[in-house]
Amino acid sequence: MPDPDFELYDNVGRDADQITAARYGIATDRDLLRWAKRDAEPFLAEHPLPDTPLPSPDLTPYHNALAAAETPAQASAVTQHLLDAVEPVLQAVSDYLLTAARWRGQHRGAEPQSPPKMLMAAASRSLDALALAHRADLAILRTVYDPSPAPKARADAPADTTSTLPPAPPHLPPPGPAPGQ
Numbered sequence: 121m122p123d124p125d126f127e128l129y130d131n132v133g134r135d136a137d138q139i140t141a142a143r144y145g146i147a148t149d150r151d152l153l154r155w156a157k158r159d160a161e162p163f164l165a166e167h168p169l170p171d172t173p174l175p176s177p178d179l180t181p182y183h184n185a186l187a188a189a190e191t192p193a194q195a196s197a198v199t200q201h202l203l204d205a206v207e208p209v210l211q212a213v214s215d216y217l218l219t220a221a222r223w224r225g226q227h228r229g230a231e232p233q234s235p236p237k238m239l240m241a242a243a244s245r246s247l248d249a250l251a252l253a254h255r256a257d258l259a260i261l262r263t264v265y266d267p268s269p270a271p272k273a274r275a276d277a278p279a280d281t282t283s284t285l286p287p288a289p290p291h292l293p294p295p296g297p298a299p300g301q
Contacts, residue, residue, distance in 0.1 A: 177206070192264045199257045203250055210246055217243035 134142070141148040147155075182202045189195040221227050221239035230236045 177209075192260050196257050196261055199253065203253055203257075207250055210250060214243040214246045217246065 137148045137150065140146075141151070179202070182198055185198045186195060189198060217239050221236045221243065227236035227240065
């Protein structure tokens with residue numbers, strides 16, 4: 121007899137968000153966004169926002185220059201130019217997220233995993249991409265221009281390092297006939 125709580129095809133056509141929402145009796149993410157959009161229509165009529173996404177930057181010159189780069193210095197120059205070019209945009213996005221986190225003082229006394237704190241973390245992490253890329257670029261340059269020095273030989277190390285045998289233990293009697301012979 122089939123389990124009455126499980127029907128083989130009851131989730132056909134549903135995505136993971138819909139299945140989870142139905143299981144826990146909560147609204148889907150799309151439901152929440154749809155309801156917020158509906159309730160914000162009068163506000164957006166008074167404060168119109170652009171309907172199109174922000175223009176995407178043309179990265180073709182950067183890709184072409186990187187493809188033509190033959191040295192780490194040249195690749196670094198391209199990377200640093202790109203990071204400098206996108207920094208103002210990422211800074212503006214970070215500033216907006218921080219403003220959203222602070223909206224009406226909701227961040228004051230908020231728990232670490234609360235939405236205002238998550239927005240503040242997102243603001244910080246949006247700039248982390250620049251810092252991480254910059255550190256990676258510097259690490260590449262360090263291997264070229266300032267490599268780690270080779271390890272120095274220890275003063276007590278034997279001169280012949282080609283032997284695979286361990287060094288002789290100290291204080292061995294000199295080779296020769298055994299005592300009493």
